[in-house]
Amino acid sequence: MRKVNEALRHVLADGVEGLADPGLGFVTITAVRASPDLGHAEVYVSILGTQKRRRASLRALDRAHGVLQGRVAKELHLKRTPQLSFHYDETLDRAMRLNEIMAQDPSAPIEPDPATPPPARPAAHGRVGLGACPSRPEPIPALVGGVTVPRLAGACGGGAGGV
DSSP: OHHHHHHHHHHHHHHHHTOOOTTOOEEEEEEEEEOTTSSEEEEEEEEESOHHHHHHHHHHHHHTHHHHHHHHHHHHOOSSOOEEEEEEOOHHHHHHHHHHHHHHOTTSOOOOOTTSOOOOOOOGGGOSSSOOOSSOOEEEEEEETTEEEEEEEOTTTTTSTTO
C-alpha cells in the first residue's frame, strides 16, 4: 500500500503543477492515504499563504478533482481509481508553533502534562518490581564477551546483578 500511496502522491504532484486555476496557490502534496480497496484516497496538501489563500486553494483542488483523478487513472493503471478528497496538512503549522513556543523562553522549565502519570519509582537499589533487598549489593567484575563489566552481587540478587 505504501508504494501505491507514493505513486499517487507523485502523479498528483505532477498534475497539480500543470493546473492553470488562478485560485490555486503554492500547493505541495505532502501525503496520500488510499483505502485498501482503492475506493478513496485522502490527499494531504501544504499550502503557502493565509487562511483565505488555503481555503481558495482547497476549493481549486476540489474543482480540479476530475482532471487529477483522470490523470491518476491514465498513468497508474490501477484496478480501481480512488475517489480523491483533499485535506490541509497541519504538520508544518504545528512544527512552526512548537518552534515559537520553544524560542519564547528557553530557560523556562517545561511543565509536565497533567494527564501523563509520573514515571514509576524504582524499588530498592534501582531494581523495579523485585521488592526491597535488605543488603546493599556490591559491584564485582564479570566477563561478558571478552570485556570486564561491573555487576551487582548481594543476598537478594543471587550474584546475578538483581536480575
